Amino acid sequence: MIVTKLCPLGTHRVLEPAGALPQAALRLDATPVAYENELLCDVEALNIDSASFRQIVESCAGDEAAVAAYVLALVAERGKHHNRVTGSGGMFIGRVRTVGTSLTDIAGVAPGDRIASLVSLTLTPLRIESIHRIDMATGRIWMTGTAILFATGLYAKLPDDLPDDVALAVLDVAGAPAQVRRLVRPGDTVAVLGADGKSGVLACVQARETAGPMGRVVGIAPDAQTPGARFLVEHGFVDAFVEADARQTLGILAAIPEALPELADVTINCVNVCGTELASILVTKDRGTVYFFSMCTSFTAAALGAEGVGKDVTMIVGNGYAKGHAATALQTLRDYPALRDYFLERYASREKTI
Amino acid sequence: MIVTKLCPLGTHRVLEPAGALPQAALRLDATPVAYENELLCDVEALNIDSASFRQIVESCAGDEAAVAAYVLALVAERGKHHNRVTGSGGMFIGRVRTVGTSLTDIAGVAPGDRIASLVSLTLTPLRIESIHRIDMATGRIWMTGTAILFATGLYAKLPDDLPDDVALAVLDVAGAPAQVRRLVRPGDTVAVLGADGKSGVLACVQARETAGPMGRVVGIAPDAQTPGARFLVEHGFVDAFVEADARQTLGILAAIPEALPELADVTINCVNVCGTELASILVTKDRGTVYFFSMCTSFTAAALGAEGVGKDVTMIVGNGYAKGHAATALQTLRDYPALRDYFLERYASREKTI
Numbered sequence: 001m002i003v004t005k006l007c008p009l010g011t012h013r014v015l016e017p018a019g020a021l022p023q024a025a026l027r028l029d030a031t032p033v034a035y036e037n038e039l040l041c042d043v044e045a046l047n048i049d050s051a052s053f054r055q056i057v058e059s060c061a062g063d064e065a066a067v068a069a070y071v072l073a074l075v076a077e078r079g080k081h082h083n084r085v086t087g088s089g090g091m092f093i094g095r096v097r098t099v100g101t102s103l104t105d106i107a108g109v110a111p112g113d114r115i116a117s118l119v120s121l122t123l124t125p126l127r128i129e130s131i132h133r134i135d136m137a138t139g140r141i142w143m144t145g146t147a148i149l150f151a152t153g154l155y156a157k158l159p160d161d162l163p164d165d166v167a168l169a170v171l172d173v174a175g176a177p178a179q180v181r182r183l184v185r186p187g188d189t190v191a192v193l194g195a196d197g198k199s200g201v202l203a204c205v206q207a208r209e210t211a212g213p214m215g216r217v218v219g220i221a222p223d224a225q226t227p228g229a230r231f232l233v234e235h236g237f238v239d240a241f242v243e244a245d246a247r248q249t250l251g252i253l254a255a256i257p258e259a260l261p262e263l264a265d266v267t268i269n270c271v272n273v274c275g276t277e278l279a280s281i282l283v284t285k286d287r288g289t290v291y292f293f294s295m296c297t298s299f300t301a302a303a304l305g306a307e308g309v310g311k312d313v314t315m316i317v318g319n320g321y322a323k324g325h326a327a328t329a330l331q332t333l334r335d336y337p338a339l340r341d342y343f344l345e346r347y348a349s350r351e352k353t354i
Numbered sequence: 355m356i357v358t359k360l361c362p363l364g365t366h367r368v369l370e371p372a373g374a375l376p377q378a379a380l381r382l383d384a385t386p387v388a389y390e391n392e393l394l395c396d397v398e399a400l401n402i403d404s405a406s407f408r409q410i411v412e413s414c415a416g417d418e419a420a421v422a423a424y425v426l427a428l429v430a431e432r433g434k435h436h437n438r439v440t441g442s443g444g445m446f447i448g449r450v451r452t453v454g455t456s457l458t459d460i461a462g463v464a465p466g467d468r469i470a471s472l473v474s475l476t477l478t479p480l481r482i483e484s485i486h487r488i489d490m491a492t493g494r495i496w497m498t499g500t501a502i503l504f505a506t507g508l509y510a511k512l513p514d515d516l517p518d519d520v521a522l523a524v525l526d527v528a529g530a531p532a533q534v535r536r537l538v539r540p541g542d543t544v545a546v547l548g549a550d551g552k553s554g555v556l557a558c559v560q561a562r563e564t565a566g567p568m569g570r571v572v573g574i575a576p577d578a579q580t581p582g583a584r585f586l587v588e589h590g591f592v593d594a595f596v597e598a599d600a601r602q603t604l605g606i607l608a609a610i611p612e613a614l615p616e617l618a619d620v621t622i623n624c625v626n627v628c629g630t631e632l633a634s635i636l637v638t639k640d641r642g643t644v645y646f647f648s649m650c651t652s653f654t655a656a657a658l659g660a661e662g663v664g665k666d667v668t669m670i671v672g673n674g675y676a677k678g679h680a681a682t683a684l685q686t687l688r689d690y691p692a693l694r695d696y697f698l699e700r701y702a703s704r705e706k707t708i
Contacts, residue, residue, distance in 0.1 A: 019604055154661075154664045287677075292653070306671075307508075310675055317656045317660075319660045319666070
């Protein structure tokens with residue numbers, strides 16, 4: 001590696017095109033040696049973004065070996081896990097091997113510490129030596145290999161009181177509860193689309209707390225019998241659950257008069273399929289807020305959709321990072337033992353819990 | 355036309371796929387007969403969205419006749435002007451021919467009134483009989499044909515004190531100044547990317563007013579010698595103008611220490627090319643707001659870009675509609691005679707001004 005100048009954003013790792021930042025780059029240099037402003041980590045597992053994993057699984061007809069081959073080839077070519085179709089990535093869990101000399105005092109971690117990356121795999125130099133196993137239900141990939149984190153790259157030390165893989169599952173969507181806490185006010189009506197998924201469940205629990213006794217939380221998902229949906233209803237984390245597919249805009253419209261007559265002050269979109277922008281807009285009040293946490297969101301479908309139906313709503317692009325979001329998300333599990341149990345049951349790997 | 359049920363959102367005009375709303379539809383029925391919940395209009399001119407027009411012109415190598423043929427074929431096939439690459443459309447100007455019977459009392463317009471549509475062409479049933487002329491500089495297309503507006507479709511009567519085509523140019527981007535007025539507070543630093551374009555100029559003028567004497571407005575565009583850039587600087591609508599291409603993120607980074615050391619409280623992206631999400635994020639303060647008015651914005655590039663650089667910013671999807679936005683935008687021209695003169699010079703067609 002011959003590098004003229006180190007960049008806090010990691011441009012010194014970009015192979016193509018020149019001058020790009022790592023997220024926009026086609027290819028990164030994933031050489032497993034840390035520059036002075038980098039962390040080198042031994043990766044144990046990836047947690048692939050839900051939209052990305054779904055797309056890969058579908059393109060591989062659900063075959064685990066084919067998914068492994070696909071991911072190996074993708075990462076070998078790009079030097080990062082950056083899905084070409086969805087544009088999204090995921091995060092990793094691993095152990096710090098080297099802390100660059102200029103980061104020693106500020107990194108907050110030391111060699112040997114276990115961490116989770118809170119920065120997208122789409123900009124993380126990654127090298128995979130081998131893939132050991134893939135959990136086809138959750139998008140977790142156990143592997144041997146290395147990753148590089150830059151000075152601006154976010155990461156969190158893994159907590160002592162939760163299994164690694166549960167912490168990983170929570171941290172992957174840590175932005176959701178943090179943003180809900182910011183956006184929702186006591187007394188608000190909150191609609192959560194994709195309520196029964198990982199980020200949806202966390203969003204509902206946080207919304208129920210923040211909206212308070214005078215507020216209402218309405219979960220929306222195609223199937224009211226999924227584990228997530230049943231969990232939300234049984235524990236009272238939603239005041240109503242609407243069984244409807246947000247892609248079928250007319251179906252959502254038909255459900256509104258009974259389930260959401262007042263419309264939502266805040267709508268959180270946590271859906272992992274495309275085409276739900278308009279439903280999100282239609283369930284929201286004029287001057288309300290729609291928060292698109294889904295990586296499937298189309299910017300133009302949202303912008304033109306709101307204009308097309310003459311709806312004056314504020315639409316926010318989900319930012320995976322919010323100050324203190326990792327702590328907020330992990331604390332939510334500690335505050336709600338039922339939620340903790342749900343995550344343990346769903347996301348703790350069998351090898352470790354048996 | 356055999357239609358079972360009329361829908362305020364216009365689904366009764368969707369030919370394919372069934373159950374879609376007009377914006378998501380592949381093809382619309384543009385038959386020029388008004389149902390009781392529709393307006394039928396004789397279209398005089400289209401104002402194509404800047405990103406869409408640029409893409410079409412590039413794909414036609416800048417040839418006017420080729421652009422006309424391209425637009426004719428696109429509209430004949432889809433029943434609407436809906437660019438397949440950019441996903442965006444534009445608006446039209448025309449004269450009301452028929453007001454559906456159920457809208458007579460609430461439409462606010464009568465047959466013969468001249469109006470501009472404030473709803474995207476991506477969901478407006480459109481039929482073109484012939485194209486007369488295309489202004490390759492502004493994206494206006496003079497034509498003969500018809501369009502349908504739905505009950506929820508927004509439109510504005512054209513003002514008496516401005517030429518039609520100037521009003522059209524302003525109304526096309528009317529959301530920009532209205533949103534700036536909402537987002538900016540006195541004393542704020544405001545960065546406007548793509549400052550010298552149509553929406554950028556309006557955004558700068560509104561930002562200068564709303565930020566007040568204690569605020570700062572910084573325009574950013576690749577060329578400080580364009581008519582828009584010179585206008586902004588000469589009339590003091592920007593406090594500083596940065597000559598930089600927002601696609602070159604490293605160039606923007608290099609310009610920040612001198613031009614925007616405090617970073618922006620509010621950043622308005624009015625750029626009509628792709629790849630400027632990260633620059634928008636990087637010029638913005640932590641806990642600041644980025645408003646993406648550009649239809650070229652990539653949702654994932656914005657979401658993952660902010661996360662990748664660990665920037666806690668609120669990113670808003672530009673909504674072309676805001677209550678009162680048409681009146682706000684037109685009033686801005688009345689309040690600032692220099693701005694009015696600039697729009698008259700740039701957007702009044704030669705036939706009408708000579």
